[in-house]
Amino acid sequence: MRKIWDIHGGIHPTENKKQSLSEPILQAAIPPYLYVPLSQHIGAAAKPIVQVGDKVLKGQAIASASAAVSVPVHAPSSGTVFAIENKTVPHPSGIDDLCIVIETDGLDQWRERKARQDFNFFADDELLSIIRNAGIAGMGGAGFPAAIKLKSNDSKPIDTLIMNGTECEPYITADHSLMLEKANDIATGLAILAKIIKPKTILFGIEDNKLDVVNGIETALNRIDFSTQSGCTTDVRVVTFPTKYPSGGEKQLIEILTGKQVPSRGLPADIGIVCHNIGTAVAIKDAVCLDQPLISRITTVTGEAVNRPRNYHVLIGTPVSFLLEQSQYQADKNNRLIMGGPMMGFALADISAPIIKTSNCILAPTEAELPTPPPAQACIRCGMCAEACPASLLPQQLYWFSQGKELEKLEQHNIADCIECGACSYVCPSNIPLVQYYRASKTDIKQREIDHHNAELAKRRFDTRQDRLIRLEQEKIAAKQARQAARKKTNPPNDKPPTANTSAANADTTATTDNAEREATVKAAIERATIKKATLSTTTDDPVARAQAKREAQLAQDQADPEAKLKRAVESAQQRLEKLQIKLAAAKESDDPNVNILEAGLEKAQSKLISSQQALDDYKKASHSED
Amino acid sequence: MALMRVTSPHTHNRQTTGQVMQLVLLATLPGVLALTFVFGWGTLVNILLAVVFAIALEASALKLRRQPVKFYLNDYTAIVTAVLLAIALPPYSSWWVILVGIFFSIIVAKQLYGGLGYNPFNPAMVGYVALLISFPVAMTAWPTPIHLTPNTVIIPNLFEALLIGLTVIERPMIDGFTMATPLDLVRQNDSLLLNDLMNEYPQFGRWSGYGWEWANLGFLVGGLFLLQRKIFTWHTPVSMLLAIAIMSALFYDGGSSNSAGSPLFHLLGGATMFGAWFIATDPVSSAVSNKGRIIYGAGIGVLTFIIRKWGNYPDAVAFAVLLMNFSAPLIDHYTQTKPYGHNNSK
Ligand code: SF4
Ligand code: SF4
Numbered sequence: 001m002r003k004i005w006d007i008h009g010g011i012h013p014t015e016n017k018k019q020s021l022s023e024p025i026l027q028a029a030i031p032p033y034l035y036v037p038l039s040q041h042i043g044a045a046a047k048p049i050v051q052v053g054d055k056v057l058k059g060q061a062i063a064s065a066s067a068a069v070s071v072p073v074h075a076p077s078s079g080t081v082f083a084i085e086n087k088t089v090p091h092p093s094g095i096d097d098l099c100i101v102i103e104t105d106g107l108d109q110w111r112e113r114k115a116r117q118d119f120n121f122f123a124d125d126e127l128l129s130i131i132r133n134a135g136i137a138g139m140g141g142a143g144f145p146a147a148i149k150l151k152s153n154d155s156k157p158i159d160t161l162i163m164n165g166t167e168c169e170p171y172i173t174a175d176h177s178l179m180l181e182k183a184n185d186i187a188t189g190l191a192i193l194a195k196i197i198k199p200k201t202i203l204f205g206i207e208d209n210k211l212d213v214v215n216g217i218e219t220a221l222n223r224i225d226f227s228t229q230s231g232c233t234t235d236v237r238v239v240t241f242p243t244k245y246p247s248g249g250e251k252q253l254i255e256i257l258t259g260k261q262v263p264s265r266g267l268p269a270d271i272g273i274v275c276h277n278i279g280t281a282v283a284i285k286d287a288v289c290l291d292q293p294l295i296s297r298i299t300t301v302t303g304e305a306v307n308r309p310r311n312y313h314v315l316i317g318t319p320v321s322f323l324l325e326q327s328q329y330q331a332d333k334n335n336r337l338i339m340g341g342p343m344m345g346f347a348l349a350d351i352s353a354p355i356i357k358t359s360n361c362i363l364a365p366t367e368a369e370l371p372t373p374p375p376a377q378a379c380i381r382c383g384m385c386a387e388a389c390p391a392s393l394l395p396q397q398l399y400w401f402s403q404g405k406e407l408e409k410l411e412q413h414n415i416a417d418c419i420e421c422g423a424c425s426y427v428c429p430s431n432i433p434l435v436q437y438y439r440a441s442k443t444d445i446k447q448r449e450i451d452h453h454n455a456e457l458a459k460r461r462f463d464t465r466q467d468r469l470i471r472l473e474q475e476k477i478a479a480k481q482a483r484q485a486a487r488k489k490t491n492p493p494n495d496k497p498p499t500a501n502t503s504a505a506n507a508d509t510t511a512t513t514d515n516a517e518r519e520a521t522v523k524a525a526i527e528r529a530t531i532k533k534a535t536l537s538t539t540t541d542d543p544v545a546r547a548q549a550k551r552e553a554q555l556a557q558d559q560a561d562p563e564a565k566l567k568r569a570v571e572s573a574q575q576r577l578e579k580l581q582i583k584l585a586a587a588k589e590s591d592d593p594n595v596n597i598l599e600a601g602l603e604k605a606q607s608k609l610i611s612s613q614q615a616l617d618d619y620k621k622a623s624h625s626e627d
Numbered sequence: 628m629a630l631m632r633v634t635s636p637h638t639h640n641r642q643t644t645g646q647v648m649q650l651v652l653l654a655t656l657p658g659v660l661a662l663t664f665v666f667g668w669g670t671l672v673n674i675l676l677a678v679v680f681a682i683a684l685e686a687s688a689l690k691l692r693r694q695p696v697k698f699y700l701n702d703y704t705a706i707v708t709a710v711l712l713a714i715a716l717p718p719y720s721s722w723w724v725i726l727v728g729i730f731f732s733i734i735v736a737k738q739l740y741g742g743l744g745y746n747p748f749n750p751a752m753v754g755y756v757a758l759l760i761s762f763p764v765a766m767t768a769w770p771t772p773i774h775l776t777p778n779t780v781i782i783p784n785l786f787e788a789l790l791i792g793l794t795v796i797e798r799p800m801i802d803g804f805t806m807a808t809p810l811d812l813v814r815q816n817d818s819l820l821l822n823d824l825m826n827e828y829p830q831f832g833r834w835s836g837y838g839w840e841w842a843n844l845g846f847l848v849g850g851l852f853l854l855q856r857k858i859f860t861w862h863t864p865v866s867m868l869l870a871i872a873i874m875s876a877l878f879y880d881g882g883s884s885n886s887a888g889s890p891l892f893h894l895l896g897g898a899t900m901f902g903a904w905f906i907a908t909d910p911v912s913s914a915v916s917n918k919g920r921i922i923y924g925a926g927i928g929v930l931t932f933i934i935r936k937w938g939n940y941p942d943a944v945a946f947a948v949l950l951m952n953f954s955a956p957l958i959d960h961y962t963q964t965k966p967y968g969h970n971n972s973k
Binding site for chain 2: 008011013014092170251255261262263264265266336338340342343344345346347363365370372373374375377378379380381382383384386387390391392393394396397413414417420422425426427428429430431433435436439
């Protein structure tokens, strides 16, 4: 038995897993229309590469990765591209987002596939590009592109690979059923991961409420010689540990299995660990051995408002409503529809939202099952939340500061380390929606950082302007003094009052100096213009071609340095925001009726800035583990 | 049914503040029964009057503050405060003493500070100390345990006890109905060896005050029950009791005439157990982190002992708790826990 460690806090909610495990995984039907969102992962949205009306085959790429942190999207089934438009997507905020809508033809006809059973045939970077091109993004819920996590980084060698088979959220059994039915696929996927990562230790973590899978997993793992895969002696262990929520959180699982803690704001790679979900392992196996991209997943459909709770093998893009029908959904009994589990899942605003790569569960509970929360009472500071918090935070203090919007205090109390697991809200006897407060505060903090950054930029610009003005002023003074000196020279000191003659001469010299100055300026201007012209003519005279050339150069540069591109995006968003801010201020001063429009524009620009900042952060985070 | 838009988590352990408070009330039962057994119906009448006053005052305060009355009354905290204050008061207290005490607890210490959760001081103890300062005589008049009462004094039955509380009939103030408490005796003693003192006065029992030790054991049982139900953690009560034990061991002095009393005498005497398990554990006014709670509890223990030995009050727990309430924010500041990932690898 390998030693395991305990984590702080944690809770034991009713598991409710049996319901959906009574039947094996079922292949869900193909819906008439598939709604495939272009952004199903952390990072930039994919770019469509098909057009409305195009025929597509199952597995064909329909959108390509648009940035370093991005993954492509594939057609989940064969049919015709029906539309590319904004549709409801599963997102906590209930927003619409760009989707490719495919009208399926029911043939489910694959594109050409090259099956390749022996993955040893591939070099590591070939494997990596297969994984990237297969559109695999973390299947555990966060949706982090798998290939990025896999890139090797010499400064941070990985010695431990952790397979996350914890699935600690109540109700969800997608991973459980996968481990029951596809142990061999998981083992093969794990072997591919081991070949790329070359870890010394592989730990397969399973909560002890799933002991029925352990034998199967161990047998499957024993079939594979991991030491030859990774090129060194690899110790492979299946480790079971007591069931407790949220043991499956990446940071928590790492502590349970290794006793180490991921540094705050750091990555597992910082301590030589990388963690992958078993769903990801299966997807990798399918991509490498069967040449099948990620176009389907296992989703648990459960809750008392469905008569037949079970796990489905479902195509990405299938509307939730279509899937629910197959489980005999009773809409009148359902009080809220949750994508994900009861602890961290989010309520769907629209039943027609599609299943995406991260959708591990659709939970349709009745009111009796998950009752409407009663109104929150006062915090009695009982400390139960602190006892439950797996991050060892003081949720009651965070709540207090959140109410007062004391952002500094919140940061001091490490709100950034909150993983939003909901354990604190779960135990709070006063029914305070604590996590909701933390989410809002985190957004506030991010916004403040952006504002701060903007102010900093504005200040810098102001300072340079000020400097320039001072310099100009000084130059003017210097010129004046020079003129005066020149005047003195032509006006030799004598005691006689100036005669008309001398004054005329004086005027003359002034005129000449002035002329000389003017001449110099004109000359400089001409020079500037010639240079400009020269640069223009060296490129090309056709403005369209010029713009294109410029863009191409830009693109080339982008490819070389995606970070620069992201940075540029942030900068341009910032510039736009600033311009708008100035405009808005002016409009407000002059009571312009366009204030509303400008305000809306400003908001948009702000969100654009946040999202591009996010993309940059994601990339930095990712490349942080890369280089 | 329209779909709800709520954020995660969607599930809850379904324990409410009202339920927590009901458990606390339930846990006072063994101690209250012991007190009733020892001192008669007075404690129960105290509780009855205090609860009625507390509900009335809390409801009117909420009304004045334009808060939903029923919603807040349902959290049971006013009732808990009332019961705790009533237990701390000498049995057979007059209704106006109780009313003044409840006024200080509910109106001054709680509602004026903004209601539940915002009170920096333990409401029950604020009420108690206010009374102690305003009515020192009434507050020190503890009745004689029933079994030590001379036959000439008639023990009031429940109805008579109620009438005494309502001051319809007079409390028998004759000698023998009230008596110096064991804590007073030990403090005032300067001539007898501790053992002789305990043998001479009937107020002493096997380990501590006669009757007091049973009440203390009752509150200990109730406290352990709450601990087992995870209503609070062990840190505050255990550190407080340990501090009292250590301090009294230091000043035990081998049982001389200067002795402050044995550790057991202190642990099972006065309001020690009641204070440790029901007053110091009040979460609102205590420290938040576990480390902080150890310091907080230890502070209460040390102060309790110091005031018992050198102060001039019947018991010291109330003062000790209020003093530590003062220090709680400071303790919190210096005992912030290290969250996950901040260099505390095991
Ligand atoms: S659990 Fe709720 S009531 Fe208790 S301290 Fe935390 S936030 Fe306050
Ligand atoms: S949601 Fe955040 S504060 Fe609450 S228990 Fe989880 S990590 Fe702790």
